[in-house]
Amino acid sequence: MAKFDILDDLKWRGAINQQTDEEGLRQYLAKHDDLKLYCGVDPTGDSLHIGHLIPFMILKRFQMAGYHPVIVIGGGTGMIGDPSGRSTERVLQTKEQMDHNQACLTAQMKKLFGTENFQIVNNADWLGKMNLINFLRDYGKNFQVNMMLNKESVVKRLKNGISFTEFSYQILQAIDFYTLNKNYGVQMQIGGADQWGNITDGINLIHRLSGPDTPAFGLTIPLMLKSDGTKFGKSAGGAVWLDPEKTSPYEFYQFWINQDDRDVVKYLKYFTFLDRAEIEDLAQKTAQEPWKRAAQKKLAAEVTKFVHGEAGLQEAQMITDALFSGDIKSLSVKQIEQGLKNAPSAEAADESKNIVDFLVDTKIESSKRQAREDIKNGAIYVNGDRQRDIDFDVDPDSAFEGKYVIIRKGKRKYTLVKIK
Structure with missing residues (x-):
């Protein structure tokens, strides 16, 4: 039986934007079963939202294919602030806030990935021990300021100004990849399209310090856009959180079940683990019987179960069915509050x-x-x-x-x- 080709599967799902060395990665996967890959998340809040699911779904697919995902919580970089996607400086958080956020995010990620064949590390463990002289001598010498100024995240900020603190973020992220490669055996980084420059910086640093033949790969994910051209991930009420206290399982379910026919197949490919035959069948049903919304119901069920478990899905479906039929007497006060949160x-x-x-x-x-x-x-x-x-x-x-x-x-x- 042929080995599952995860790269071909990701391409079919529309999940790859850029790769640093596709052929090299294919050759590595053909010879090794021990690929470790990582994605980072800074603890700037106490809950993940569905935007975080975009790279995490890729990590989960690699995990299901037998590879080893690692998530880096940015206890160090979070104290600095990523300038990507921002027009102004971040407000620096206290250590107490960061510690609280880290604990909350860690619990959420363990729920998504389990505890087997999965690892969570914190970059404060190495960045926090580095002194200024070592930072400048060991790492700063490997970065050219003129190249750093050309980064998209920096160019957008130069007009209004960017602090040296946030300007240095790209070096810290490169140090993360180098440290993970050297000390944890991580060969690959995954990130959004806006992280391409930071990922390639990390690979370049690895090749300078560990040798040009050291396996190191990068993959970015396309910017997720809705059919109307707007960015995916927001609802009328704002961000859609993974924390059930911020976005209830019912609201979470409703977000997915209300997706446009033009988007639903794309989201089935990206956010579910259904195989090609199932998704193509749902695509056909959407084209032939769109009023039945079979694809949306399946999308909502699969993603809600992944994030909130079977119990969360059953509650969301029960509230949905009760409000649709009008048979609300069986609902609890808490369920009524979930289902009618946005009602008049x-x-x-x-x-x-x-x-x-x-x-x-x-x-x-x-x-x-x-x-x-x-x-x-x-x-x-x-x-x-x-x-x-x-x-x-x-x-x-x-x-x-x-x-x-x-x-x-x-x-x-x-x-x-x-x-x-």
């Missing part, structure tokens, strides 16, 4: 009130006449039950622990009424 909301006092007055007071209906008409026509649901009786009293204590009254008008127009 109103407030009401903790007292029973006639349904007509309740609808008008919460501005769900514009007038008592309209409220009576909608109630009689069966368009109003209170806590999942259709109400046709204009004399019905809404009792806040009857459901959802007395915290909410859920009004549905029509098929799926929900209002979350919070009880004061």
